[in-house]
Amino acid sequence: MARLLIIGCGGVASVAIAKCCQNSDVFEEICIASRTKSKCDAVADKWRPTTKTQITTAQIDAEDVPALTKLINDYKPDAVLNVALPYQDLTIMDACLNAGVHYIDTANYEPEDTDDPEWRKIYEKRCKELGFSAYFDYSWQWAYEEKFKKAGLTALLGTGFDPGVTSVFAAYAKKHYFDTIDTIDILDCNGGDHGYAFATNFNPEINLREVSAPGSYMENGKWVEVPAMSIKREYDFDKVGKKDMYLLHHEEIEALGRNMPEVKRIRFFMTFGQSYLDHMRCLEDVGMLSTTPINFEGKEIVPIQFLKALLPDPASLGPRTKGKTNIGCIFTGKKDGKEKKIYIYNVCDHEESYKEVGSQAISYTTGVPAMIGAMMVVTGKWQKPGVFTTDEFDPDPYMEALNKWGLPWVVDENPVLVD
Ligand code: NDP
Numbered sequence: 001m002a003r004l005l006i007i008g009c010g011g012v013a014s015v016a017i018a019k020c021c022q023n024s025d026v027f028e029e030i031c032i033a034s035r036t037k038s039k040c041d042a043v044a045d046k047w048r049p050t051t052k053t054q055i056t057t058a059q060i061d062a063e064d065v066p067a068l069t070k071l072i073n074d075y076k077p078d079a080v081l082n083v084a085l086p087y088q089d090l091t092i093m094d095a096c097l098n099a100g101v102h103y104i105d106t107a108n109y110e111p112e113d114t115d116d117p118e119w120r121k122i123y124e125k126r127c128k129e130l131g132f133s134a135y136f137d138y139s140w141q142w143a144y145e146e147k148f149k150k151a152g153l154t155a156l157l158g159t160g161f162d163p164g165v166t167s168v169f170a171a172y173a174k175k176h177y178f179d180t181i182d183t184i185d186i187l188d189c190n191g192g193d194h195g196y197a198f199a200t201n202f203n204p205e206i207n208l209r210e211v212s213a214p215g216s217y218m219e220n221g222k223w224v225e226v227p228a229m230s231i232k233r234e235y236d237f238d239k240v241g242k243k244d245m246y247l248l249h250h251e252e253i254e255a256l257g258r259n260m261p262e263v264k265r266i267r268f269f270m271t272f273g274q275s276y277l278d279h280m281r282c283l284e285d286v287g288m289l290s291t292t293p294i295n296f297e298g299k300e301i302v303p304i305q306f307l308k309a310l311l312p313d314p315a316s317l318g319p320r321t322k323g324k325t326n327i328g329c330i331f332t333g334k335k336d337g338k339e340k341k342i343y344i345y346n347v348c349d350h351e352e353s354y355k356e357v358g359s360q361a362i363s364y365t366t367g368v369p370a371m372i373g374a375m376m377v378v379t380g381k382w383q384k385p386g387v388f389t390t391d392e393f394d395p396d397p398y399m400e401a402l403n404k405w406g407l408p409w410v411v412d413e414n415p416v417l418v419d
Pocket of ligand 1: 007008009010011012013033034035036039060061062063083084085086088106107158159160161162163164201202203206314362365366
């Protein structure tokens with residue numbers, strides 16, 4: 001029986017909350033705290049009649065560490081689940097340390113203001129030393145390792161689908177199928193159609209920053225960076241069909257590269273339709289993806305935030321989206337001296353997700369693992385002092401929970417490889 005403080009009340013949070021309410025044997029009480037309290041109240045009102053979980057709500061600015069520390073001290077949760085934005089990761093980790101509770105999130109830290117000179121200095125040094133230029137990386141949160149260790153607290157980073165489930169798949173493959181893994185290809189396919197010419201499936205600012213950045217992969221322990229969208233492959237996805245996919249930088253490459261140094265190559269591919277790419281390129285060319293504030297008629301605006309206000313709210317895509325996602329990992333390596341390859345993946349249906357929790361599959365595939373990660377920590381199955389990603393624990397209870405809570409997976413022992 002546990003008490004969980006959930007921070008943020010957007011697309012991913014809505015699913016994590018719905019799943020905690022289905023799992024009231026574990027989550028006896030939850031508090032939903034976010035910037036806009038009315039959203040928390042609306043979600044609480046929606047699920048209260050369906051669950052034994054006691055739901056309360058609170059208003060919080062997660063960047064205000066003293067206020068958040070007070071909220072945690074008052075509510076006394078067993079853990080805090082951060083499903084706000086990556087911008088708040090560090091302040092929420094600080095508050096968890098102040099109050100002495102475990103921390104869980106779904107995406108690694110990135111700064112809101114990438115022009116901040118202090119941050120830029122460290123960022124540019126990292127670009128030179130490590131060889132990849134994404135704005136997000138684990139270094140900021142891994143730096144909390146000693147503090148969490150000393151406090152006897154667990155910080156579980158990145159328990160969404162990718163990162164999150166994909167890294168659990170890697171730990172599972174390593175534990176049950178391979179003596180050594182040589183390559184990992186993570187394939188994220190969204191075969192959904194929402195009927196708009198252009199919309200993003202989760203927070204547009206975070207999504208567009210990720211997709212417009214240079215691609216990169218890890219080979220023999222070193223980063224190889226390539227221009228955005230310059231490596232393209234076609235793949236025939238089970239239950240979805242043939243799709244174009246593009247190599248992207250993605251955060252689990254960094255964690256897997258560190259924690260499984262024997263793996264010779266780790267790549268990440270995501271599918272995109274031509275219309276999405278054309279719109280994105282055009283928006284980028286005219287400066288609409290910029291995070292640098294500009295002065296417009298006497299008012300300062302950030303172009304990408306203005307664009308976010310124009311685009312459909314990802315939450316509104318739920319009722320319109322048809323089709324399926326297929327996300328998983330292809331592993332090659334050796335077992336008992338013989339070459340081996342497997343593909344572990346989940347297929348999730350947009351319309352079924354919407355029917356169950358009122359959200360499309362992108363929020364569903366992230367919100368379910370967020371609840372499962374929180375469950376692993378509060379039940380003690382995944383608890384050890386320090387800062388960890390999902391590949392650093394026993395994958396079996398998590399894999400079992402995926403089957404139980406709506407994201408069943410399959411293992412294909414003869415997959416087509418990506419060249
Ligand atoms: P949304 O934009 O839908 O929701 C973000 C929520 O955080 C909103 O409720 C927002 O409040 C709240 N928030 C923002 N700033 C603050 C603040 N300072 N204090 C308190 N609350 C705040 O985002 P998503 O639900 O799409 O994404 C949530 C997280 O999930 C992100 O970190 C994203 O990167 C991650 N993610 C991870 C994936 C994975 O597979 N690992 C996949 C998809 C997303 P308000 O309502 O007032 O705006």
